Amino acid sequence: MSYFNNRRKPPSEHVYADTVIWQCSECNCWSRKEFIYVDEPICPMCTGRMNQEAKSIRVE
Numbered sequence: 501m502s503y504f505n506n507r508r509k510p511p512s513e514h515v516y517a518d519t520v521i522w523q524c525s526e527c528n529c530w531s532r533k534e535f536i537y538v539d540e541p542i543c544p545m546c547t548g549r550m551n552q553e554a555k556s557i558r559v560e
């Protein structure tokens with residue numbers, strides 16, 4: 501009796517993509533740049549200043 505044939509495939513690895521985001525300088529809040537339509541966004545959580553950064557975001 502073999503269990504090997506009944507094994508499920510391991511979950512595939514997640515895919516990440518470098519994306520431009522706005523990162524809050526005061527807390528961990530961030531948002532993708534494509535959702536922000538102002539030049540100098542303010543953090544919705546703490547009203548801190550946000551800095552533009554590149555972040556690897558999981559896309560799959």
Ligand SMILES: [Zn+2]
Pocket residue numbers: 524525526527528529543544545546547548
């Ligand atoms: Zn914040």
